Amino acid sequence: MTRPEPVRRDGAPARNAWRTTLAVLLLAVGTSASADRAPVLGQVDLPHSYYWRELYLPQLTTGPSSAAFLPDGEELVYSMAGSLWRQRIDSDSAVELTHPNGAYDYQPDVASDGRSAVFVRYDGQALRLWRIDLESGRQSALTTGNAVDVEPRLSPDGRRLAWVGTEGSGHFNLFIADIDAAGLHNARPLLAARKSAIDRYYYSAWDHAINPSWSPDGRSLVFVGNPEVAWGSGDIYAVAIDDPDHPRRILGEETSWNAHPEIAPDGRRVLFSSYHGRQTQQLWLTTLDGAAPLPLSFGDFDRRNARWSPDGKRIAGIDNRSGNTELRVLEVVGGATTRVAANQRKTLSAQAQLVLDIADADGQAVPARVSVIGSDGRAHAPADAWMHADDGFDRKRQPFETQYFHCQPPCTIDVPAGAVSVSVRRGFASQPWQTRTTATAGRQTRLQARLAGHALPEAFGNWISADLHVHMNYGGHYRNTPENLVRQARAEDLDVVFNLIVNKEERIPDIDRFRTDVDPASTAQTRLWHAQEYHSSFWGHLGLLQLDDHLLLPDFASYRHTAMASPYPHNGIVADLAHAQHALVGYVHPYDTLPDPTNDAGLSHQLPADVINGKVDYLEVVGFSDHKTTAAVWYRLLNLGFHLAAGAGTDAMANYASLRGPVGLNRVFLDTGGQRDATAIATALKGGHGFVSNGPLLGLIVDGGKPGDTVALARTTRYRIALRSPVAIDHLELVHNGAVVRRFTLTGERRDFDAEGSLNLADGGWLLLRAWNEAADPGVLDLYPYATTNPVWLGDNVRAASAGADATWFADWLGRSLAVVAAREDFNTAEEKTATLAYLAAARDAYRKIADEAESLPSP
Incomplete structure (x- = not known):
């Protein structure tokens, strides 16, 4: 029998305006060109990616991030440090189930017969669904393509799979498919695409549906959806699989991506995570009829990703009471809590250990930001460190976004045996440090990072x-x-x-x-x-x-x-x-x-x-x-x-x-x-x-004055400049009243430059120094390297020759604002609107006055 190919899930191209827009700049500013740096998961077409990516999608953490019970309720499969692990609740020993080279695994869901689990794999390009046979360890892809597929949930009879995907729209929606030993069949969206009538700031105009969970009879799902919800990720709904056109709202509440409603095995209660008037998220209970929610847990920390045990007596979830993420199991009656800690780890590959010491130019131990990439192509950190990841990267230069942790030396990092690369950065006034070494199985390798000064x-x-x-x-x-x-x-x-x-x-x-x-x-x-x-x-x-x-x-x-x-x-x-x-x-x-x-x-x-x-x-x-x-x-x-x-x-x-x-x-x-x-x-x-x-450090002295100072306008203006940068710089320029008046040629590594000189400036106004690149640099976790001094002010006539045009530009801007405000009908009182319009009109008129004054001046 020929095994069918995995179901293909292609995501639509996305817009991410704040990262990809090429701005047309005025006054010889130049052109922004960070096209090589693309957003992580740019195929998701939603605004404000820094919210949904963190609050909803799985992330690499050294601690656990999500868990599921095995049928006996005594054992868990959970994700941690980019792998899946199996561990008994009463044990401190965890067994690694998956460890893909160049990828990370998250969000396991165990089949009701305990023989297999589905999960999510991230490879730097997309999030896709996979399955593992828990007996043999054999793994197989369930979806392929460029979509973002997350939150896989197996039906109680194991014959269907529900998940959240972005195929065809770039928005999160519920999908469902039949599943058997050969893979997925008849994959389809469960809910029709729908656009809300209201405008939304943090969310797409298109409704989403997330956080699916099956009813015990397998006939329906609960989920979070946001039809006509302006703020928050939505309300809790239930929908019958055979009647997807009529979802029923259970509870109206401003959730924040992490509600994860879970129907209890008794089929009556619904467990979910909510801040519900507090500052942190805890566990709450309602019913399928939408009874007033009551809290199940308390604390000045977050509890998320909670799952019932098959018998309904326990709840496994992730909390951050210690700062980092931890896995805990809560007894529903009595509230006793057990931390499931992987103090002993049986890994799939031979391990080695790095010990990293960091010192400044004077030999004093200092903390720093560290990235470690192992022979498996994955990022590693100390077991208790907070792992962080950048929000964009150049895929021609690196397979994943930069991942890093803060090291208070010495730091001990367990890594797979083999080649390891380590980079260390600390602020802008120290040279970056990096090395490649070989970690030997069962051995400890000690590294000494000395950060040279660069101030x-x-x-x-x-x-x-x-x-x-x-x-x-x-x-x-x-x-x-x-x-x-x-x-x-x-x-x-x-x-x-x-x-x-x-x-x-x-x-x-x-x-x-x-x-x-x-x-x-x-x-x-x-x-x-x-x-x-x-x-x-x-x-x-x-x-x-x-x-x-x-x-x-x-x-x-x-x-x-x-x-x-x-x-x-x-x-x-x-x-x-x-x-x-x-x-x-x-x-x-x-x-x-x-x-x-x-x-x-x-x-x-x-x-x-x-x-x-x-x-x-x-x-x-x-x-x-x-x-x-x-x-x-x-x-x-x-x-x-x-x-x-x-x-x-x-x-x-x-x-x-x-x-x-x-x-x-x-x-x-x-x-x-x-x-x-x-x-x-x-x-x-x-x-x-x-x-x-x-990143770049800039020094500027103009006729003895520094940024923020005012100096007398002279026939010849003397300057002294300096550049020190942790990355190569393309452009170093003096800017006078918005126009570049001196460009400096950088050679070699383009990270150090000193110069003195003079300018003949006919007008007063201002002068500043700036450094910038057209494109991104992996050494600066931003759109592109950029720095500017504040201006040194030249003489008493501080308005530039272009002041009339500039003032008109702002007056026209405020004219647009006045029209927008005048059209709004949601002020609380007429006095509020009148006062606001008067404030804007006065500002517009003040700019018009400047423009008129500039026009009345004689031409030079």
């Missing part, structure tokens, strides 16, 4: 580095603490961290951490402050640093289809409230594409109005956005004479397993004289005394 000459400033935009906890796999966040920052050679407390839809993680002084977890080297991000996707997000009394609540505005739909308060009001608390106000992660006042009908971002009204202290020129595009808008504001300082923030979700970059990926270097106190930081940041970067 700027002292003449350019006495710097501290700060990440102005970090989220300590934001719904991720791990549970972070101030102490651990400080350790993360220290490993990245970061001096200052601002943890921006902000809502994730209904909840505000870390709200109980807010304080007005430095966190007690801070050290002499690394300071941690808790600050705030104010959410309004209509007006743009704000960073509020150094509030001295309280958080501004409710922390967000303009949440459509809710009781807080009103666009009031607008960001100017919020800025006033923050400034009343002596805070600094900045616009964060602003622009992925260049605003177009001529054609952008929905242009409501409030930056220009707030800048001209004196509300803004800094702009994240380097942040979770396109840096060159953001700089193009910034240059126009500088051309109008606004001393708007450049800030930088990673927007790192520091408890994520999959995130855009580590804490400190985007940082501002502040010339504080080495001081780390709040006053020195605020003075340097607001004054523009420094530069922003995701």
